Amino acid sequence: MKQPFGRHANISRRTLLSTGIAALATPMLARRAFAAPTELTMLAWYGHAEPDVVAEFEAENNVKFVPKYYTGGDNMLGLISQSDPGTYDVILSDAEYVQQLNAAGYIEELDPADYNFADYFPEFQQFPGHWQDGKLYSVLTRFGFLGVSYNTDALTEAEAASYDVYWNEKLKSKVGHFDWHLPNLGQMSLASGNATPYDIDAAAWQEVQAKTLSLRSQVGGFFDYGGTFSSLENGQMLAFAGIGDWITGVLQKNGAKVATRIPDEGGLQWTESFSIGKGSTKAELAKKWIQYVTSAKGQVKSANMAAYPALIPSQKGWELLNKELPEEAARQGMVLGKSNVMDMIRSGQIHYRQLPIQQGLDEWNDFWSEYKSA
Numbered sequence: 250m251k252q253p254f255g256r257h258a259n260i261s262r263r264t265l266l267s268t269g270i271a272a273l274a275t276p277m278l279a280r281r282a283f284a285a286p287t288e289l290t291m292l293a294w295y296g297h298a299e300p301d302v303v304a305e306f307e308a309e310n311n312v313k314f315v316p317k318y319y320t321g322g323d324n325m326l327g328l329i330s331q332s333d334p335g336t337y338d339v340i341l342s343d344a345e346y347v348q349q350l351n352a353a354g355y356i357e358e359l360d361p362a363d364y365n366f367a368d369y370f371p372e373f374q375q376f377p378g379h380w381q382d383g384k385l386y387s388v389l390t391r392f393g394f395l396g397v398s399y400n401t402d403a404l405t406e407a408e409a410a411s412y413d414v415y416w417n418e419k420l421k422s423k424v425g426h427f428d429w430h431l432p433n434l435g436q437m438s439l440a441s442g443n444a445t446p447y448d449i450d451a452a453a454w455q456e457v458q459a460k461t462l463s464l465r466s467q468v469g470g471f472f473d474y475g476g477t478f479s480s481l482e483n484g485q486m487l488a489f490a491g492i493g494d495w496i497t498g499v500l501q502k503n504g505a506k507v508a509t510r511i512p513d514e515g516g517l518q519w520t521e522s523f524s525i526g527k528g529s530t531k532a533e534l535a536k537k538w539i540q541y542v543t544s545a546k547g548q549v550k551s552a553n554m555a556a557y558p559a560l561i562p563s564q565k566g567w568e569l570l571n572k573e574l575p576e577e578a579a580r581q582g583m584v585l586g587k588s589n590v591m592d593m594i595r596s597g598q599i600h601y602r603q604l605p606i607q608q609g610l611d612e613w614n615d616f617w618s619e620y621k622s623a
Contacts (some may be wrong), residue, residue: 284311286307286311286312286313287310287311287312287313287531287534288312288313288314288315289312289313289314289315289338289339289531289534289535289538290314290315290316290317290336290337290338290339290526291314291315291316291317291337291338291339291340291341292316292317292319292325292328292329292337292339292340292341292526293316293317293318293319293339293340293341294318294319294320294341294474294521294556294557295318295320295474295556296554296555296556296557297316297341297554297556298314298315298316299554299555299556301550301553301554301555302542302550302551302554305546305550306538306541306542306547310534310537312534312538317337320429320473320474321428321429322342322343322345322346322349322431323610323614325340325342325346326346326349326350326353329350329353329355329526330353333528334526334527334528335526335527335528335529335530336526337526337529338525338526338529338530338531338532338534338535339523339524339525339526339529339535339538339539340355340356340523340524340525340526341390341521341522341523342387342521342522342524343519343520343521343522343602344376344377344378344379344387344389344519344520344521344522344601344602345378345431345520345601345602345603345604346604347378347379347386347387347522347524348378348381349604350386350387350524351381351386354527355526355527356386356387356524356525356526356527357386357524357525357526357527357529357532358384358385358386359385359386359387359388359524359525359536360385361385363536363540364385364388364539364540364543365540365543365544365563365565368543368545368563368564368565368566369389369562369563369564370562370563370564370591372562372591372594372595373389373562376389376520376522377601379522386524387522387523387524388522388523388524388539388543389520389521389522389562390521390522390523390539390542390543390548390551390561390562391520391521391548391551391552391559391560391561391562392518392519392520392521392559392560392561392562393493393494393495393518393519393558393559393560394493394494394509394511394516394517394518394519394560394590394593394599395432395435395436395491395492395493395516395517395518395519395602396409396493396509396510396511396512396516396517397409397410397411397412397414397415397488397489397490397509397510397511397512398481398488398489398490398492398493398496398497398507398508398509399414399487399488399489399507399508399509399510400481400484400486400487400488400506400507401506401507401508402506403419403420403423403484403487403488404417404487404488406508406510409488409508409510409512410510410512410513411512411513411514412436412437412439412440412512412514413440414488415440415464415467415488415490416463416464416467419487420467420487420488421466421467422466422467422468422469423467423469423485423486423487423488424464424467424468424469424486424487424488424489424490425468425469425470425471425472425477425480425481425485425486425488425489425490426468426470426471426472426489426490426491427471427472427477427489427490427491427492427496428471428472428473428621429491430613430614430616430617431602431604431613432490432491432492432517432519432602433461433490433491433617434457434461434613434616434617435447435517435600435602436490436491436517437457437460437461437464437490438453438457439512439514439515439516439517439600440460440514441453441456441457441460442514443457445600446515446517446600447600447602447603447604447605447606448603448605448606448607449605449607449608450607451607454607454608458616458620461616461620462620462623465620465623469485469486470485470486471621472486477489477492477496478496478499478500481496481497481500481505481507482500482503482505482507492509493509493516493519494509494558494581495519495557495558495559496509496557497509498557498558498580498581499555499556499557499558501580511593511598511599515597515598515599515600516593516598516599516600517599517600517601517602518594518599518600518601518602519602520601520602521559523538523539523542525539543563544566545563545565545566545568545569546569547566548561548562548563548565548566548569548570549561549566549569549570549573549574551566552566552570552574552577552578552581552583553570553574553577558577558581560581560582560583560590561583564585567583567584567585568585570583571583571584571585
């Protein structure tokens with residue numbers, strides 16, 4: 250009788266111990282499982298806080314992004330200026346606006362040691378405007394090129410090899426503009442023969458304005474983000490100024506007959522970066538997000554973002570992209586060991602989009618408004 254009794258006693262003891270531990274642990278697990286996620290506010294272009302990009306980070310960190318989306322840097326600055334400090338934990342901006350964000354006191358200084366810049370191509374390790382007096386304020390996460398975007402049934406690649414195609418008679422009322430002055434006037438500056446499209450003197454600026462106005466009769470409309478997609482997809486517009494693969498790449502994946510060509514006169518590079526908003530009470534979590542999106546796996550998600558694809562600055566990101574999504578890596582020209590998009594930058598074919606240097610930003614914006622109403 251002792252042996253059965255002993256077995257029963259041992260089982261009971263184990264059961265009691267496991268039950269007791271479970272009873273003690275369950276409330277803690279339950280509290281963790283049902284704890285409300287921490288909300289992290291993000292000011293960004295559309296798509297950056299959507300599930301295909303952030304779901305994994307949200308699940309791993311019990312976070313819920315609360316996005317406020319904008320179109321264009323001027324709109325972004327306006328939203329921040331109308332908000333209290335700390336309203337936005339993370340701010341995605343186009344690179345040319347980082348200095349303005351910093352000068353206005355809208356973003357926090359960052360510690361370069363927190364980010365894996367050694368993984369980046371050398372061209373992006375100390376990107377212009379992201380540093381001020383040796384201090385870091387924004388981390389580059391993605392970029393892309395702007396050229397001539399066109400309907401492949403209407404135009405050949407050879408025709409799209411020059412900005413002159415915008416004046417082609419068969420495009421009468423079929424040229425669309427993405428409604429933002431910086432990319433469009435930058436392209437018009439290149440079309441006018443300016444080697445530094447945003448650093449031009451008064452005479453060159455007058456020529457850019459005249460050339461732009463000469464295009465007005467060809468223009469069928471000025472479009473926001475959604476309108477740009479739909480009007481190019483449905484053939485309402487047969488060519489588009491001010492955009493690139495960030496639009497046509499999405500449409501191509503959906504079967505649309507569109508493409509983007511970097512013309513012989515050169516293309517522009519748009520660049521996006523994340524900063525931590527001044528006064529954020531969740532700066533550590535915001536930093537963790539930037540670390541995630543600049544990691545190799547985060548870079549792959551960014552490159553293949555559903556809203557609009559992009560090139561990525563991380564060499565390790567390129568390696569993982571080629572392993573996981575080789576077709577997309579090849580489509581965007583991010584294949585290591587072969588001719589790729591970095592060659593285009595290094596050859597001088599691509600110019601960084603900037604704020605105007607010899608004119609005020611308001612001057613370019615005012616002319617754009619005049620052009621639209623002409």
